[in-house]
Amino acid sequence: xxxxxxxxxxxxxxxxxxxxxxxxxxxxxxxxxxxxxxxxxxxxxxxxxxxxxxxxxxxxxxxxxxxxxxxxxxxxxxxxxxxxxxxxxxxxxxxxxxxxxxxxxxxxxxxxxxxxxxxxxxxxxxxxxxxxxxxxxxxxxxxxxxxxxxxxxxxxxxxxxxxxxxxxxxxxxxxxxxxxxxxxxxxxxxxxxxxxxxxxxxxxxxxxxxxxxxxxxxxxxxxxxxxxxxxxxxxxxxxxxxxxxxxxxxxxxxxxxxxxxxxxxxxxxxxxxxxxxxxxxxxxxxxxxxxxxxx
Amino acid sequence: xxxxxxxxxxxxxxxxxxxxxxxxxxxxxxxxxxxxxxxxxxxxxxxxxxxxxxxxxxxxxxxxxxxxxxxxxxxxxxxxxxxxxxxxxxxxxxxxxxxxxxxxxxxxxxxxxxxxxxxxxxxxxxxxxxxxxxxxxxxxxxxxxxxxxxxxxxxxxxxxxxxxxxxxxxxxxxxxxxxxxxxxxxxxxxxxxxxxxxxxxxxxxxxxxxxxxxxxxxxxxxxxxxxxxxxxxxxxx
Numbered sequence: 001x002x003x004x005x006x007x008x009x010x011x012x013x014x015x016x017x018x019x020x021x022x023x024x025x026x027x028x029x030x031x032x033x034x035x036x037x038x039x040x041x042x043x044x045x046x047x048x049x050x051x052x053x054x055x056x057x058x059x060x061x062x063x064x065x066x067x068x069x070x071x072x073x074x075x076x077x078x079x080x081x082x083x084x085x086x087x088x089x090x091x092x093x094x095x096x097x098x099x100x101x102x103x104x105x106x107x108x109x110x111x112x113x114x115x116x117x118x119x120x121x122x123x124x125x126x127x128x129x130x131x132x133x134x135x136x137x138x139x140x141x142x143x144x145x146x147x148x149x150x151x152x153x154x155x156x157x158x159x160x161x162x163x164x165x166x167x168x169x170x171x172x173x174x175x176x177x178x179x180x181x182x183x184x185x186x187x188x189x190x191x192x193x194x195x196x197x198x199x200x201x202x203x204x205x206x207x208x209x210x211x212x213x214x215x216x217x218x219x220x221x222x223x224x225x226x227x228x229x230x231x232x233x234x235x236x237x238x239x240x241x242x243x244x245x246x247x248x249x250x251x252x253x254x255x256x257x258x259x260x261x262x263x264x265x266x267x268x269x270x271x272x273x274x275x276x277x278x279x280x281x282x283x284x285x286x287x288x289x290x291x292x293x294x295x
Numbered sequence: 296x297x298x299x300x301x302x303x304x305x306x307x308x309x310x311x312x313x314x315x316x317x318x319x320x321x322x323x324x325x326x327x328x329x330x331x332x333x334x335x336x337x338x339x340x341x342x343x344x345x346x347x348x349x350x351x352x353x354x355x356x357x358x359x360x361x362x363x364x365x366x367x368x369x370x371x372x373x374x375x376x377x378x379x380x381x382x383x384x385x386x387x388x389x390x391x392x393x394x395x396x397x398x399x400x401x402x403x404x405x406x407x408x409x410x411x412x413x414x415x416x417x418x419x420x421x422x423x424x425x426x427x428x429x430x431x432x433x434x435x436x437x438x439x440x441x442x443x444x445x446x447x448x449x450x451x452x453x454x455x456x457x458x459x460x461x462x463x464x465x466x467x468x469x470x471x472x473x474x475x476x477x478x479x480x481x482x483x484x485x486x487x488x489x490x491x492x493x494x495x496x497x498x499x500x501x502x503x504x505x506x507x508x509x510x511x512x513x514x515x516x517x518x519x520x521x522x523x524x525x526x527x528x529x530x531x532x
Contacts, residue, residue: 002403004405008400199384199386202384203386204401205373206344206373207373207374207397208371208449209370210367211366211370214401
């Protein structure tokens with residue numbers, strides 16, 4: 001393909017969008033609506049993924065040591081706990097330390113349990129290298145001597161994991177479905193612009209244009225339609241996400257979790273949506289072309 | 296040179312539009328294709344520029360074997376042909392010069408080659424002063440001249456015209472015929488399907504008559520209707 005041809009294709013594709021003003025507007029609006037939905041859904045999925053990872057990583061196995069266990073026995077126990085596969089980190093927290101935590105959370109009235117009155121056990125806190133292994137780690141720790149109990153939040157954690165998983169999976173499935181809808185929508189709208197130019201295609205074929213020569217301007221037109229259609233939803237998503245981050249993010253912060261920072265989310269999301277929109281535009285156009293290129 | 300050997304065209308609905316046709320046209324000939332509506336003329340014309348593929352038989356045109364050729368060779372065949380239609384098929388949003396240049400643009404010619412060829416061919420059809428007009432600013436005859444200019448701008452070996460005077464008054468039709476005759480005089484084969492009795496009779500050339508999907512007459516310098524059955528075809532104009 002020489003430069004004159006490339007220039008002609010580019011000019012043709014721009015001219016065509018200009019000439020088919022209202023058709024192009026319809027296609028661009030179609031892209032805009034779909035990309036907005038895909039964008040929102042992706043932002044939700046990405047944030048749910050991050051939150052669920054935060055929650056998962058936050059799950060630790062708390063191993064309570066039996067009262068009257070000697071320091072030597074505790075050292076042995078610590079070594080045994082370290083040997084459990086998938087244990088990433090092990091932290092010792094004395095019962096005095098545990099009480100301090102409770103006092104800081106629930107108030108100074110708990111100070112009365114200080115010293116010898118402290119009913120709390122000494123604790124080993126285990127962090128798993130793979131959050132899914134939490135349950136196994138707890139079960140193995142439970143069997144060791146001098147362990148009174150090993151807890152990980154039990155069934156509630158399990159429930160949380162499965163809820164998070166299904167939110168993520170459904171979100172992704174929804175996004176993929178939306179992308180299919182977008183391809184369908186764009187290919188249908190571009191089919192209308194192609195229909196309005198069927199004489200042009202017929203003439204191109206008659207005077208000996210190759211199939212790719214005929215296809216290129218339409219594929220480019222599809223890509224530009226995607227590009228133009230993506231502008232408004234991107235602005236809406238960027239502004240919307242920033243303000244949601246400021247609002248919801250602050251509330252979440254009190255519970256120790258956070259949404260993805262706008263600057264970390266917006267650019268990758270913008271670029272991916274831009275590429276996706278241009279690709280589905282081009283792909284939609286290519287699908288619509290097939291029928292018109294049959295001899 | 297164009298050769299059809301035992302060509303049959305059957306459509307998917309079972310209709311046999313052409314039955315076992317054999318026809319040879321030498322380079323530089325002028326051939327009228329006549330026959331009533333539904334006789335098979337349009338099918339024959341479409342087979343020539345490979346809009347259709349024959350069900351049986353062989354067609355060679357300008358050294359291309361139409362039954363054997365691959366899909367991607369079709370554009371190469373069409374670059375050796377110029378096709379003209381009754382309804383002109385001009386692009387309304389392009390100027391006259393752009394419509395003509397388009398035929399060269401899509402086969403990758405440079406701007407300067409296009410400009411030269413377009414002005415030369417516009418002069419040939421007598422439309423040099425209309426280059427920047429749009430088709431809807433022209434008369435029917437002028438539009439057909441633009442369509443012919445587009446068909447010949449690539450210097451084709453063969454021009455196929457399907458009812459080129461079908462929408463035109465007698466005087467304008469004569470102008471179009473004069474242009475086609477000039478093109479033919481330069482050695483280009485011209486195949487013209489027509490219902491226009493006056494033209495065929497006044498400008499005698501080889502006449503191939505099609506009826507019920509078969510060639511029933513092939514006569515050098517013939518009339519629109521065969522002298523013997525002049526009275527039997529009152530519907531022919």
